Each structure stands twice: as C-alpha cells, then as structure tokens.
Amino acid sequence: MLADTRTNAGVDNIATFRKLATLEVPGDRVIGVMSAGNLAISQAALHIATETGIKLPNGEMHTLHSVPGIAQAAQLLGEAVREVYRSDGPVLEAQTGEFKVSFLLGGQVGTGPMRLFQVYSAGNFIEATEDTPFFQIGEHKYGKPILDRAASFDTKVSDALKLALISMDSTMRSNLSVGLPIDLMVYRKDSLKIGLQRRIFEDDPYFSNLRREWSDALSRAYRAIPGPDWEF
Amino acid sequence: MLADTRTNAGVDNIATFRKLATLEVPGDRVIGVMSAGNLAISQAALHIATETGIKLPNGEMHTLHSVPGIAQAAQLLGEAVREVYRSDGPVLEAQTGEFKVSFLLGGQVGTGPMRLFQVYSAGNFIEATEDTPFFQIGEHKYGKPILDRAASFDTKVSDALKLALISMDSTMRSNLSVGLPIDLMVYRKDSLKIGLQRRIFEDDPYFSNLRREWSDALSRAYRAIPGPDWEF
Numbered sequence: 001m002l003a004d005t006r007t008n009a010g011v012d013n014i015a016t017f018r019k020l021a022t023l024e025v026p027g028d029r030v031i032g033v034m035s036a037g038n039l040a041i042s043q044a045a046l047h048i049a050t051e052t053g054i055k056l057p058n059g060e061m062h063t064l065h066s067v068p069g070i071a072q073a074a075q076l077l078g079e080a081v082r083e084v085y086r087s088d089g090p091v092l093e094a095q096t097g098e099f100k101v102s103f104l105l106g107g108q109v110g111t112g113p114m115r116l117f118q119v120y121s122a123g124n125f126i127e128a129t130e131d132t133p134f135f136q137i138g139e140h141k142y143g144k145p146i147l148d149r150a151a152s153f154d155t156k157v158s159d160a161l162k163l164a165l166i167s168m169d170s171t172m173r174s175n176l177s178v179g180l181p182i183d184l185m186v187y188r189k190d191s192l193k194i195g196l197q198r199r200i201f202e203d204d205p206y207f208s209n210l211r212r213e214w215s216d217a218l219s220r221a222y223r224a225i226p227g228p229d230w231e232f
Numbered sequence: 233m234l235a236d237t238r239t240n241a242g243v244d245n246i247a248t249f250r251k252l253a254t255l256e257v258p259g260d261r262v263i264g265v266m267s268a269g270n271l272a273i274s275q276a277a278l279h280i281a282t283e284t285g286i287k288l289p290n291g292e293m294h295t296l297h298s299v300p301g302i303a304q305a306a307q308l309l310g311e312a313v314r315e316v317y318r319s320d321g322p323v324l325e326a327q328t329g330e331f332k333v334s335f336l337l338g339g340q341v342g343t344g345p346m347r348l349f350q351v352y353s354a355g356n357f358i359e360a361t362e363d364t365p366f367f368q369i370g371e372h373k374y375g376k377p378i379l380d381r382a383a384s385f386d387t388k389v390s391d392a393l394k395l396a397l398i399s400m401d402s403t404m405r406s407n408l409s410v411g412l413p414i415d416l417m418v419y420r421k422d423s424l425k426i427g428l429q430r431r432i433f434e435d436d437p438y439f440s441n442l443r444r445e446w447s448d449a450l451s452r453a454y455r456a457i458p459g460p461d462w463e464f
Contacts, residue, residue: 141373145402149447150454158459166454170377186464196464206460215381217453222382222398225445227390228438232418232428 001106001187002164003034004172006179020183021046023064026193029109031064031073032185036138037101037121038092041084045101048080070115071127074105078123085123102137107187114189134160136167142174143167161186162210165200169211233338233419234396235266236404238411252415253278255296258425261341263296263305264417268370269333269353270324273316277333280312302347303359306337310355317355334369339419346421366392368399374406375399393418394442397432401443 003020017039023031033049035042048054053063054076067073081101089099099121106116106128116128118135128135133153136144144167151163161184171178186196200207235252249271255263265281267274280286285295286308299305313333321331331353338348338360348360350367360367365385368376376399383395393416403410418428432439 141406142377144406145374145377146450146454148406149450157464159455162454162457162459174373174376174380188464196462198462206462210457213457214453217449217456218378218381221446221449221453222378222394223391224449225394225442227394230428230430230438232389232420 001032001034001104001185002168002182004168004178004180004182006177007039008177011176014177014179016181018183020185021050022185022194022197023050023107024194025065028192029107030187030192030194031070031105031107031109032187033064033077034104034137035101036103038099041081041088041092041099041101042103044084044088045077045080045103048083049077054079054083068109069112070105070107070109071112071117073107073109074115074117074119074125074127077103077105078119078125080123081119081121082123085121104135104137108189108192110192114187139171139175139178143171146170157186157188165207165210166214169207169214233264233266233336233417234400234414236400236410236412236414238409239271240409243408246409246411248413250415252417253282254417254426254429255282255339256426257297260424261297261339262419262424262426263302263337263339263341264419265296265309266336266369267333268335270331273313273320273324273331273333274335276316276320277309277312277335280315281309286311286315300341301344302337302339302341303344303349305339305341306347306349306351306357306359309335309337310351310357312355313351313353314355317353336367336369340421340424342424346419371403371407371410375403378402389418389420397439397442398446401439401446 001020005016005018006014007017008014019035021033049064053061055061056072062076064073064076067076085099092099101121103119105119108114116135117125119125130153134147134151146167147163151160168182181199181201184198184200185194188195233252237248237250238246239249240246251267253265265278281296283295285293287293288304294308296305296308299308317331324331333353335351337351340346349357351357362385366379366383378399379395383392400414413431413433416430416432417426420427
C-alpha cells in the first residue's frame with residue numbers, strides 16, 4: 001500500500017496529512033486503510049471505525065481492532081461512511097454538491113484469508129481479484145498506464161513495490177495535488193505483522209535513484225525504437 | 233498532431249468520427265485542427281470556421297481558407313465557438329449542465345510563423361511556448377507522464393512522433409473511450425504543405441511494433457531497477 005500525504009483545498013491551501021492508516025496486532029491482525037476524497041469525511045469515518053465502533057448485522061459492536069474478519073472490516077468501514085453520510089451528507093451536498101470519499105482497505109485477520117477492498121462513498125465495496133489485482137483511488141489516471149501494462153496477479157511483491165513507486169512518481173510529476181512524502185506499507189500473507197512501514201521523503205536515496213533510473217530508462221527506450229519509414 | 237477517432241455517448245453508444253481536420257493550400261497555408269468535447273459543438277464551430285465564415289475585427293469576412301495569419305485563424309475559430317454558444321449554449325446548459333468543447337489549432341499561413349494554439353469553450357485561447365511546447369485536449373491524463381518526462385521544445389520531430397504515438401497508446405490501453413484508428417499529421421515549418429497525413433489502424437505494422445517494443449522496454453526497465461535494501 002502506497003499513499004501520498006498531500007491534501008488541498010485549492011492550490012493555495014496545501015497541507016500534509018497521513019492518508020495511510022495501519023493497524024497491527026502481531027499474531028492477530030494487520031489492517032491497512034488508505035483514503036482519498038474529502039479529508040473531513042475520511043477522518044470522521046476512520047474515527048468511527050477505529051474508536052467509536054459500529055454494530056454489525058449480528059448485533060455485536062466492533063471496531064477494526066476487534067472485528068472478526070477482513071471482509072467484516074470492509075463492511076464496518078462502509079457502515080462508518082454511511083454514519084458520516086447521515087450526519088454530514090445533507091449539509092455537504094447542499095454546500096458543495098457532493099459527498100465524496102473512498103478507501104482501500106486490505107490485510108488479514110486471524111486464520112482468515114488476506115484480502116483487499118475498495119470502499120465507496122455509498123459505503124458499499126468491491127474486492128480485488130486475480131483479474132483486477134490492484135486498486136487505485138484519488139488521482140489515479142497518470143499512474144495507471146504502468147500498472148495496466150506491468151502489474152498482474154503473479155507480480156512478485158518486490159516488483160509490485162517498484163511499480164507502485166514508479167506509478168506514484170509519474171502522478172507526482174504531472175499533478176501538483178499529489179506530493180511527497182509518501183507512506184509505504186508492505187504486508188506478507190500469513191505473517192500477521194507489518195513487513196515494512198516507511199515514510200519516503202524527497203531525499204530518500206532509494207526512491208531518488210529509482211526516479212532517476214526510470215526516467216533514464218524511458219528516454220533510452222523511446223529513442224531506441226526505430227522511426228517509421230514514412231516520409232515527412 | 234495526433235487524434236483518435238472515438239466518440240461516445242455512453243459506453244453502449246460508440247462511434248468513429250474524424251477529430252483531426254486538415255486544410256492545405258500548398259505554398260499558402262497548412263492548418264490542422266483537432267477537437268475534443270461535445271461533437272455537435274465542434275462540428276458546428278468547424279463548419280462556421282471553414283464554410284460560413286466569421287467577420288474579423290477589421291470588418292472582413294473570413295474562413296480558415298482565407299484568414300491572413302495563423303493567430304487570426306485561432307481567433308476566428310474562437311469566434312465560431314462563441315457563435316455556437318450563442319445559438320446552442322442555453323439549451324445545452326439547461327439540458328446537460330455544460331457547454332464543453334476544446335480545439336488545438338496549429339500551422340502556418342504565408343510568410344508568418346508556425347504556431348500552435350489551444351482554443352477553449354469560451355472562445356479564448358492560449359499559445360504553446362518554449363516552456364510548454366505541447367498541448368493535449370480530451371482524455372489527457374494517462375498519456376501525459378511520458379510527454380512530461382521526454383518532450384521538450386528541442387525534441388526532434390521524428391522523436392516527437394514516437395512520443396505522441398506512445399502517449400496515445402498509453403491512453404488507449406487505460407481508457408475505452410479513446411480508440412483506433414488514429415489520425416496523424418506532420419507539418420514541417422516553412423514547407424507550406426502537409427508533410428505526412430496518415431490514418432493508423434489496428435494492423436499498422438509500425439504502430440504495432442512500437443506498441444510491442446515500448447511494452448517490452450517498460451517491463452525490462454522496471455525489472456532492471458534494483459530492489460530496495462529495505463527488509464520486508
């Protein structure tokens with residue numbers, strides 16, 4: 001999971017907020033949550049999901065700390081979004097015309113499977129599959145082509161990490177509203193502990209090197225393709 | 233200039249329309265016009281600009297065939313957009329909430345300079361410069377990163393052609409609303425004739441090869457970047 005930290009209310013009102021939340025109880029659960037959209041909505045929903053709690057269909061009150069499975073965690077976060085919608089939605093829609101938030105929630109709880117979900121503003125959600133093994137939220141277009149070309153269900157986690165960083169770099173170069181530092185979390189299936197958690201700043205040696213090598217490789221690559229034999 | 237040909241009114245209503253119009257009077261002028269946005273608006277504006285004509289500030293009636301300079305061509309097209317706005321804008325805005333069209337217009341007239349303009353829905357326009365030597369309209373995000381990285385004022389036209397095709401390929405892979413065939417036009421400064429005009433279909437040998445080589449190069453490039461020494 002990789003998230004930038006830039007939020008903005010216009011280009012003259014830019015701030016840094018963590019958009020990757022991680023929850024780890026070693027041996028029991030790891031849940032990562034990334035958010036996009038309206039920051040007040042995502043913070044309110046996360047607060048409900050992690051602190052206040054939500055009553056699940058079975059009548060039990062749970063937070064992400066206690067929920068018995070990763071799918072229920074997505075459901076719980078979706079219900080939290082709906083609770084925020086009930087309280088803040090009417091005013092937001094009247095004033096801004098929209099209630100807009102999205103989340104990626106992934107991880108593993110106990111002996112259950114590792115799963116990844118995308119939660120929508122409406123509180124409903126979809127799950128990543130072998131056909132569509134990655135999700136993006138927020139400003140996704142600039143960074144999507146490299147993922148579409150290179151990322152598949154069989155991609156090794158070390159390659160996926162590089163692809164995520166390349167994708168984020170492409171986005172940051174083309175859109176001011178996405179910016180460093182970026183937060184990275186790697187979780188390996190069945191480990192039930194966070195494999196890597198790292199905030200990457202401008203001067204990170206690995207990321208700087210990757211950006212440079214990728215740019216150089218692209219320049220070499222397009223120059224190496226022969227020109228057409230069309231006359232012009 | 234490179235334009236796709238896909239238009240859609242929803243994913244179940246897709247059609248092929250030429251979005252690159254070229255006007256050539258050898259020895260006198262070459263003008264290329266690409267459009268994005270509402271097809272009825274762009275066709276109506278182009279009809280006015282090329283057939284009906286517009287009265288310029290000096291009181292003379294002109295079309296793109298007769299206009300005395302390339303900047304006046306952009307101005308004329310902008311005025312044509314405003315004429316369409318006056319006739320169709322109120323109904324369109326009432327029914328769809330928007331009046332949305334954009335054009336790229338470039339070329340050369342007589343002994344004047346070669347110039348490139350982007351014309352907005354409001355009929356006003358901007359010009360490409362050394363700092364910002366390329367424009368994109370329509371679905372621009374997927375194809376922008378490679379241009380941002382590799383295209384500059386000094387890029388040779390043969391490299392620019394490859395970059396434009398790579399950028400369009402990235403867009404077509406990630407967005408169904410952009411599709412083959414694509415129309416290409418190359419104009420060389422001071423030639424006052426079209427250098428190359430070509431419609432590129434699915435089976436075009438050069439474009440097929442470029443797509444394959446680019447994909448292979450990207451795969452090799454990201455694999456060649458060493459992984460981080462972070463433990464995970």
